[in-house]
Amino acid sequence: MSDVVGYELEGRVAVLTIDNPPVNALGIAVREGLVTQIDRAGADNSADAIVILGAGRTFPAGADIREFDQPTREPHLIAVVDHLDTVKKPVVAAIHGTALGGGLELTLGCHFRVAAPGARMGTPEVNLGIFPGAAGTQRLPRVAGLDHALELIVLGKPIGAAIAKDYGIVDAIIEGDLRAGAVAFAEKIVADGAPRAISSEPRNGVGSPEDHAETIAKYRDLANRRMRGQDSPHQAIDSVIDGLTMPYPDAVAADRKRFETCKNSGQSQALRYAFFAEREVSKIPDIGKDVVPREIASTGVIGAGTMGRGIVISLADSGFPVTVVETSQEAVDNGMVEIAKTYDGMIKRGRIDEAEKDKRLVRITGAVGFAALGAADLVIEAAFEDLDVKKQIFGELDAIAKPGAILATNTSYMDIDAIAAATSRPEDVIGLHYFVPANAMRLLEVVRPEKSAPDAIATGMTLAKKTSKIGVLARVCHGFIANRSRLPLVREATFLVEEGASPAQVDAVLTGLGMPMGPLAVSDLSGLDVSWRMRQSLADEHDPEERYMHLADRMCERGRFGIKAGKGWYSYEDGGSRPMPDPETEAIAMEVAREHGTVRREISDEEIRERCLYAAINEGAKILDEGIAARASDIDVMWLYGFGYPRWRGGIMFTADEIGLDRIYGRVKEFHAEHGKLWAPSPLLARLAEEGSRFTR
Ligand code: 3HC
Numbered sequence: 113m114s115d116v117v118g119y120e121l122e123g124r125v126a127v128l129t130i131d132n133p134p135v136n137a138l139g140i141a142v143r144e145g146l147v148t149q150i151d152r153a154g155a156d157n158s159a160d161a162i163v164i165l166g167a168g169r170t171f172p173a174g175a176d177i178r179e180f181d182q183p184t185r186e187p188h189l190i191a192v193v194d195h196l197d198t199v200k201k202p203v204v205a206a207i208h209g210t211a212l213g214g215g216l217e218l219t220l221g222c223h224f225r226v227a228a229p230g231a232r233m234g235t236p237e238v239n240l241g242i243f244p245g246a247a248g249t250q251r252l253p254r255v256a257g258l259d260h261a262l263e264l265i266v267l268g269k270p271i272g273a274a275i276a277k278d279y280g281i282v283d284a285i286i287e288g289d290l291r292a293g294a295v296a297f298a299e300k301i302v303a304d305g306a307p308r309a310i311s312s313e314p315r316n317g318v319g320s321p322e323d324h325a326e327t328i329a330k331y332r333d334l335a336n337r338r339m340r341g342q343d344s345p346h347q348a349i350d351s352v353i354d355g356l357t358m359p360y361p362d363a364v365a366a367d368r369k370r371f372e373t374c375k376n377s378g379q380s381q382a383l384r385y386a387f388f389a390e391r392e393v394s395k396i397p398d399i400g401k402d403v404v405p406r407e408i409a410s411t412g413v414i415g416a417g418t419m420g421r422g423i424v425i426s427l428a429d430s431g432f433p434v435t436v437v438e439t440s441q442e443a444v445d446n447g448m449v450e451i452a453k454t455y456d457g458m459i460k461r462g463r464i465d466e467a468e469k470d471k472r473l474v475r476i477t478g479a480v481g482f483a484a485l486g487a488a489d490l491v492i493e494a495a496f497e498d499l500d501v502k503k504q505i506f507g508e509l510d511a512i513a514k515p516g517a518i519l520a521t522n523t524s525y526m527d528i529d530a531i532a533a534a535t536s537r538p539e540d541v542i543g544l545h546y547f548v549p550a551n552a553m554r555l556l557e558v559v560r561p562e563k564s565a566p567d568a569i570a571t572g573m574t575l576a577k578k579t580s581k582i583g584v585l586a587r588v589c590h591g592f593i594a595n596r597s598r599l600p601l602v603r604e605a606t607f608l609v610e611e612g613a614s615p616a617q618v619d620a621v622l623t624g625l626g627m628p629m630g631p632l633a634v635s636d637l638s639g640l641d642v643s644w645r646m647r648q649s650l651a652d653e654h655d656p657e658e659r660y661m662h663l664a665d666r667m668c669e670r671g672r673f674g675i676k677a678g679k680g681w682y683s684y685e686d687g688g689s690r691p692m693p694d695p696e697t698e699a700i701a702m703e704v705a706r707e708h709g710t711v712r713r714e715i716s717d718e719e720i721r722e723r724c725l726y727a728a729i730n731e732g733a734k735i736l737d738e739g740i741a742a743r744a745s746d747i748d749v750m751w752l753y754g755f756g757y758p759r760w761r762g763g764i765m766f767t768a769d770e771i772g773l774d775r776i777y778g779r780v781k782e783f784h785a786e787h788g789k790l791w792a793p794s795p796l797l798a799r800l801a802e803e804g805s806r807f808t809r
Contacts, residue, residue: 114145118167119152124160124302125295126153131167138192138214139176140185146192146218154199161298162203164222165291170209171231172218177240177384180375189214189246190364193221197310202301206294207231207282212270216281217246220255223308224301226284226294227273233281234270238339240387241380241760243348245371250355250363251311256281258324262331262352266345267338312360321353328353341626342760344374378770382762385808386752389745389763393584394573397742399566405574406516406567412437412488414505416447416478419522420494422550425454428475429551430579435477435484444478451476454551486512490575492544494522497646502526503534510535518571520544525591525646528561538563542572545592547754548638555753556581557594582753587740594750597735597764600727602643603661603790605631608720609701610663612712615681616693621720626758631724633691635664636680644668657789663704670700722779729768730780733794736765736807744807762808769806777801 118129128149130136146164153162166172175189187195196203205211205219208228216233219225227233235244235252243249244265253261256279264271276282286293321328328349335345347370354363374380412435413424420436424447427434438444455469464472477484482505485491491513493505502521509519519541521531532541543559556579558572569585576583586592591599605618609632619630629637644665647654654660667680674680675689682691705712732747741747748763761767768776777797784791800807 114141114148116141117145117149119149121156121158122163122291122295123299124158125298126156126159126162127291127295128153128162128164129167130164130172132172133168135170135173135210136166136168136215137174137176138172138189138218139179142172143187143189143192147187147195150192150195150199150203154201159201160302161201162199163206163291163294163298164203164218165206165294166209166215170215171205171207171211172215173210174213174215174236175246177387180380180384189217190368193217193246193251194312194364196221196223197312202298202306202308204294204298204301206286206290207233207273208290210270213237213244213248214246217244217248217251220248220251220311223310224283224297225281226286226290226297227276227282228290229273229285229287231273231276232270233273233276234268235264236268236270238266238268238342238344238348239383239759241342241344241377241383242371242374243344243351245367245375247312247364247367249348249351249367250360252281253318253352253355254311254313254315258318258352258356259327262327262349265348265352266331266335268345314360315355318356321356324356341758343377343379347374379760382760382766382770385745385762385766386748386759389749389808390582390752392743393582393746393749394577396569396573396585399570403566403570405570406489406518408432408489408518408571408575408578410488410490411435412485412491413494414482414485414491414509415494415496416443416450417494419546419548419550421447421451421454422548422552423492423494423522423546424476425451425472425551426546426579426581428472431475432579433475433477435479435488437479437482437484439480441480444480448476448478482508482512485509486514488513488517490518490520490571492520492522494546497523497526498649499526499530502531506531506534506541510537513540516540518542518568520572522546525595527590528559528588529563532561532563539565540568542568543586543588543592544572544575545586545594547594553754554581555594555750556583557592557750557754558583558585559588559592560585561588582749584746584749584753585742586746587738589735589738589740593735593741593747594754596740597728597732597747597750598755600731600790601724602631602635604723604727605720606661606664607659607787608715608723609681609697610705610708610710610712611715612701612705613715613720614693615697616691617715617717618720618724621717622724624717625721625725626761628756632681636674636682636684636691637689639674639676640664640668640680641673655789659788659790662708663701666700666704667697670696672697672700723783725764725767726776726779726783727791728764729776730791730794730797732765732768733797733800733807737794737796748808765807769808773797773801773806774804 116132120127132142153159203222204224205222208231211233237243260279339345351367354366411427411432413420416438424436458464528543532538545557547553556576573583615632622630672679678684683694735741744765748765751757751763780793
């Protein structure tokens with residue numbers, strides 16, 4: 113009858129099992145199967161009630177997102193959900209794993225819901241640029257009340273079974289065997305003659321939009337703050353409001369139109385792209401599932417500076433014992449004090465309690481000298497960015513680390529092949545490039561040197577997962593993927609200031625694109641001296657034909673290191689971090705422009721947008737072409753998680769595709785003619801533009 117929805121009788125209860133691995137997504141075959149088997153159970157004289165559950169790891173985790181790019185096929189999920197209203201026998205949803213999106217909506221069509229204690233449920237559709245489109249915006253408020261429904265629908269965060277029970281979404285939590293418990297629950301409903309709870313029935317006393325004005329305003333505000341620039345949370349709220357003013361069928365019809373508009377929007381396409389891009393990153397073309405990552409039972413970190421401490425905390429938070437080494441007892445003690453302070457901050461924000469802090473601190477040991485790292489399975493070096501220092505450290509590590517230990521460097525741009533060559537075991541050396549603060553930032557750039565062993569790389573990628581990070585693989589080059597593709601954006605931002613734009617104008621254009629901060633405000637935050645030092649260390653390699661960041665250097669020469677100095681591109685009052693325009697920056701820009709013959713002029717927002725974005729895209733194309741990144745989408749995932757690029761724009765490479773590569777190539781050629789060598793067009797960009805093709809699929 114149906115390959116994907118099983119039918120069995122258990123006593124006088126029909127059990128319908130959805131079996132569509134990996135997550136039982138509600139694709140066309142499942143929807144057809146459900147209708148068929150629901151009708152069969154309805155007509156089966158041996159069945160008094162129906163239980164719907166998921167095989168394997170989960171209840172359906174939603175509609176099949178891959179179908180969104182294809183023509184829709186009936187029955188739509190909404191029809192399946194509405195069909196349940198007509199079934200005269202009680203229908204019980206038995207939830208385990210994650211009942212998400214359409215999965216939860218399917219349960220709302222059922223008359224009762226029971227769940228395993230570990231089950232999670234929610235409506236994460238806003239993360240895909242849509243909203244619950246199978247009547248979730250109508251049924252959830254009726255079941256859980258408006259506030260709880262808006263919480264789930266607008267914020268898109270799943271809740272656990274216990275909270276779902278509090279919210280009235282779940283009728284009972286079943287300890288032990290879920291299937292047996294659900295069947296027993298159904299039998300009791302039949303025995304008690306309990307009425308079926310139909311969640312589309314008219315609302316009694318639920319109130320009008322005016323009654324709920326405060327709640328609605330609260331979620332509008334949350335949507336504006338947490339999902340800035342995104343439409344679908346507001347569309348979702350509009351749908352819920354429709355449900356307060358219209359009869360169910362009319363509200364559902366209005367939903368349908370709104371849902372289609374959202375689904376076809378650029379935002380939804382970008383968000384769906386990001387969903388799959390994020391899942392692609394862990395697939396490394398030449399490292400298959402047969403490559404077994406090495407066992408990591410204990411870890412070590414070299415350096416208790418800002419970066420080292422963040423890495424230590426990230427490891428300890430994920431349950432790893434970690435030894436952090438420094439060159440003196442004083443540095444060790446300072447590091448431990450700062451780590452404890454970070455945990456105190458987490459306690460203050462209610463993220464952990466004292467007992468949890470103690471548990472995590474017990475995992476951390478401070479020590480002087482490398483000898484303490486002899487037993488570690490993984491050592492991460494987070495020392496000063498100086499190639500000679502790093503080579504020396506790795507030479508010393510080589511002498512004491514145990515055989516098979518992974519030796520990782522946290523360098524953000526250096527030649528890891530050269531660092532690996534300082535050891536007798538380059539196959540064990542990898543890059544683990546964390547982002548500040550390392551304990552909070554989700555991105556981990558795993559760098560693959562020439563001689564690294566496949567299982568060493570697999571270990572780095574697994575470590576990312578085990579520490580709740582997104583690991584993205586890069587080959588070795590100056591700056592790898594993340595910093596190399598971002599540098600041109602920052603470079604153009606500073607050139608634009610030299611040419612006449614104000615830092616505030618440049619930053620406003622980029623925050624206008626949806627980035628959380630502008631590049632110049634970010635430089636002030638992280639310190640202008642960091643890249644100044646890097647430029648100094650690379651002075652010998654500078655190509656005189658390439659335009660140089662004289663203005664950024666001059667800012668540092670004048671002590672304008674950013675927030676920590678009270679002045680950078682902006683000025684800051686009384687140790688604060690609120691950027692204020694500073695006329696001195698303009699004066700320095702004019703001075704540098706004069707010295708280097710730069711003509712100052714009025715610069716349009718459009719030029720700022722194009723120069724900053726297209727410079728990064730052109731570099732991204734070079735990174736892809738050189739095989740530094742395995743896929744364009746890997747570059748995008750870096751931008752989403754490393755630099756706060758708005759997810760609803762997909763990433764810089766996806767944005768490029770949406771703008772059109774021919775347009776971008778045309779502008780890059782113009783900028784090349786105008787501004788010289790740094791704008792040399794990527795051959796890949798040229799080729800794809802000429803073919804009318806894209807970076808991403
Ligand atoms: N549709 C299609 N494929 C899906 C899918 C979905 N809804 N959910 C997951 N998958 C695929 C993934 O792409 C992945 O495929 P791959 O192995 O080929 O890479 C595989 O299933 C396993 O997924 P994960 O790697 O993400 O597995 P996890 O165990 O880490 O996470 C999960 C499981 C929590 C269910 C997570 O996959 C998830 O959050 N899925 C999306 C849930 C969602 O957004 N649901 C709403 C869909 S839209 C909707 O329902 C509209 C409705 O209102 C009409």
